[in-house]
Amino acid sequence: MIALLAKRRFAIEDGGLIATGDTKFHPKDDNSDPRPVMIRIWMGTLLLAILAALIAVLAVLYNLSRTGRLSQALLVNQLNIDVLELSTTLTPYSIIPTLIAVAVKLWFRASAETFKRLQPFVSIADSPSSTSDSVSAEYANTPIALASIKALKHSHWILALIGAGAFVTEALGMSALWDREVQDTSHTFNLSRQLEIRSSPQLFHHPRVHTALSANEAVLKSVFDASLQNWLYGATIELTQSASTPPWSKDTWSFVPLDSQVTQEAASGLNSTGRNITFETPAIRARLECLVVDYASNKSAWLVETDFGNKTAWNRTNAPAGLDHGYYLNDLAARGPGLRTVACCANETQQGFGDAVVGYWTDTSSSTIPLSMQAKWIVGRPLNESYTQSPTVHGGIAYDRWIWPEAPQIVAIDCTPIIEQAEASVIVDFETGLIYDYEILEAPQNATNAWTDFYFYHGDDTSQAAHWQENITTSYGYIFWDSLLTAANAGALVNNKLLYSAPEDLSDGIFNFRGPGLNTDFMSYSMLAMANNSKEALLDLTTLMEFANKTFGIFFKHFASEEVNSTAGGRVYQPIGEKLPSDLGPVTYGSKITANQGALALQNTITPTPKDTQANLIIPIEQLIMSPIAFFLSISLLSFLILTTIIMYSVNRTRYKTLPRDVDTLASMIAFIHGSEKLLAWSRDSQHSGAWYRSWTSKSQPAEDREMKAQMGNFYDLEGRERWGIELVGTMNPRPRQAARNDSSEVDMQEVGDISKSEMQDADDTNVDGGDTSGVRSALLGRFDWEVRRVGAIRRKPVPE
Incomplete structure (x- = not known):
């Protein structure tokens, strides 16, 4: 049998022993690489290229992110998926990097696991190594996070670095x-x-007017409108209910509007649904400059004390019952809109009289520059009706007096209007006119064109007959001022009693608020609302001035924004370059041409606003923003992985080439140790594996184990045959047994040292029967030191890369 087997060759393939003469055996190519795929150099090169490509891609994306060019792309969009009535949203910019990171982590961990599995074999490939650092070093059951620490303990520096790299992939x-x-x-x-x-005043056509007062009435009738769209209502609603501002306005500023259709056509070439544009445009506002009226130190200037016991002025029929003395407002303090005197409204209940307020803005000027008005705020407890004084007191005229049992509180301010304009930069939704933000680019200047024409008549024919058909030009400043201050008495326009001195018409409730304890115009009511309906708050002069100024500006803003179109303009805006008609004729008064020709004399000196301007269309887009901290952290981790990969695949390459096969199955492991009698005998009495934490808690190895070394290569077994595998080595040369005779059917066991064949058999029998194995260990290892004698290179030729 031995002679027959000696003529045959055998090989181990895929864990099985196959004879070369077997028809099923096909010898592998000598150039084939038996090493695991994960540690081959081309796999390392590919992994290195992928890591380098990731760094390059991240650097490019980071630069695009910083410059705002990473937008409107596939990565930015969200994918909405509906499956089985369940909705979910997928974000490619999060999913794709996650998949890449997972792939890198799995790839690197697979490589690290392979290197970790082969480390005990590589450590004894060139030279002997202690058993504790080679055949007893156990990494397979050790978590990757602790593999580096364990490798450091065994001085396996490359594996420690690989373990650190695998741990980095977790982050x-x-x-x-x-x-x-x-x-x-x-x-x-x-x-x-x-x-x-x-810059050009508005032109009104009204025949058969013959005084400036009639012209005033004619113009104001065209301004008032009882509908809820009127600018007076709009301003009051904004101030009292925090309603939205008109288009093309914000705060107290009004901005020259654009034609939304023209703007849309200009922006259509940008192929965007965005509607927010930024451009420069003129802006205009109105404000007040006010001074305090000192009523507190001089009550007689506004309040009259009366004695109801004076039979000349009062009698039992016209005096309030139960009062000996009382007060009433004089003509100046009681003046409301126009020349009307306030006569309302008390706050009388069953429990008595409560607080009542009176608030009006009254024109105190002669309707010429400089204009002025007085804003009054009166708080007290008046009686519920007026009482008529005897006509003998005022030269035969009987006046109705609104009686106050106690002197009321009054504050007032005298104010002058100022209309000013400036260039502004605005961000606006050009379709709706909503102003998102604005910036005034220069110091506001007085808008002098707001006051050029004060109800001027025009005509070439200065005869009295022609005067009946003349046209009227009025600047928007006067129109706004007069309509604002006469609105609370607008009903008098219908009866042509605008400037008729009399008590207020309590049936006229269009542009005022009258009720128990309240009698105000729209402006005063708005200030009361801003003061959270605190009557006493407006008795503070600073508060009164602040609220009056804001109210004036808000009302002017609504006045300027009403009925504006791109063709005809509006009350405050005009088409660019508009002028008065050339055949309008000069300004006349009576039968004479006046020296002051108003805007007619100035219109040829005014430079029109440029028609073309630059605008920026603001398009909101979704962009990916890369965190600088996360970017540099990822670059650092990837750079460390590249360094680890280079070292992992370049160091110890020659050692890995000496491995004839992978160590991934039980059969492949047996192929390394099946002839290693000393290693097998030593391992029977030793504990070398178990839970990963055992190595940290187990006691130190015996001294004789620490002196033992193992090596992978050629060695002689106990019968003197040359083998290849892993075996223990020592410091003394062995005395090999005599080689077996070729012509004998069996090999006679000769005594080796002091151990005979029978003793060996007894030792084996003892081991098999479950006896103490220490005898085997002592017999084989206690009396001898072994050493491997390598015969040249390994039989298996090194594998080229």
Whole structure:
């Protein structure tokens, strides 16, 4: 049998023993690489290329993110998926980096696990190594996070670095790199403007008027409108109910509007649904400059004390019952809109009289520059009706007096209007006219064109007959001022009693508020609302001035914004370059041409606003923003993995080439140790594996174990045959047994040292029967030191890369 087997060759393939003469055996190519795929150099090169590519891609994406060019792309969009009535949202910018990070982690961990499995074999490939650092070193059951620490204990530096790299991959989560934000991008385009602030007064055609007062009434009738769309209602609602501001206005500023259709056509070339544009446009506002009226120190200037016991002025029929003395407001303090005197409204209940307020803005000027008005705020407890004084007191005229049992409190301010304009930059939704933000680019200047024409008549024919058909020009400043201060008495326009001195018409409730304890115009009521309906708050002069100024500006803003179109303009805006008709004729008064020709004399000196301007279309887009901290952290981790990969695949390459096969199955492991009698005998009495934490808690090895070394290569077994595998080695040369005779059917066991064949058999029998194995260990290892004698290189030729 021995002679027959000696003529045959055998090989181990895929864990099985196959004879070369077997027809099923096909010898492998000598150039084939038996090493695991994960540690081959081409796998390392590929992994290195992928890591380097990731760094390059991240660097490019980071640069795009910083410059705002990472937008409107596939990565930015969200994918909405509906499956089985369940809805979910997928974000590619988070999923794709996560998948890449997981792939890198799995790839690197697979490589690390392979190197970790082969480390005990590689450590004894070139030279002997202690058993504790080689055949007893156990990494397979050790978590990757602790493999580096264990490798450091055994001085396996490369494996320690590989374990650190595998641990780093756990922190590599590139999905945290991104954050999606909505940012505005700006695109510049040319824009055409149609309107400018009015420099030409408005022209009104009204026949058969013959005084300036009649002209005043004719113009104001066209301003008032009882509908809820009137600018007076709009301003009051904004101030009292925090309603939205008119288009093309914000705070107290009104901005020259654009034609939304023209703007949309100009922006259509940008292929965007964005509607927010930024451009420069003229802005206009109105404000008040006020001074305090000192009523507190001089009550007689506004309040009259009366004695109801004076039989000349009062009698039992016209005096309030139960009062000896009382007060009433004098003509100046009691003046409401126009020349009307206030006569309302008490706050009388069953429990008595409560607080009542009176608030009006009254024109105190002669309707010429400088204009002025007085804002009054009166708080007290008046009686519920008026009482008529005897006509003998005022030269035969009987006046109705609104009686106050106690002197009321009054504050007042005298104010002058100022209308000013400036260039502004605005951000606006050009379709709705909603102003998002604005910036005044220069110091506001007085809008002198607001006051050029004060109800001027025009005509070439200065005869009295022609005067009946003349036209009227009025600047928007006068129109606003007069309509604001006479609105509370607008009903008098119908009866042509606008300037008729009499008690207020309590049936006229269009532009005022009258009720128990309240009698105010729209402006005073708005200030009361801003003061949270505190009557006493407006007795503070600073508060009164602040609220009056804001109220005046808000009302002017609504006045300027009403009925504006791109063709005809509006009350405050006109088409660019508009002038009065050339055949309008000069300004006349009576039968003479006046020296003051108003806007007619100035219109040829005014430079029109440029029609073309540049605008920026603000387009909100979704962008990916890369966190700088996450970016540099990812780059650092990837750089460390690249360094680890280079070392992992370049160091110890020659050692890995000496491995004839992988060590991934039980059969492959047996192939390394099946002829290693000393190693097998030593391992029977030793504990070398178990839970990963055993190595940290187990006692130190015996001294004789620490002196033992193992090596992988050629060695002689106990019968003197040359083998290849892993075996223990020592410091003394062995005395090999005599080689077996070729012509004998069996090999006679000769005594080796002091151990005979029978003793060996007894030792084996003892081991098999479950006896103490220490005898075997002592017999084989206690009396001898072994050493491997390598015969040249390994039989298996090194594998080229």
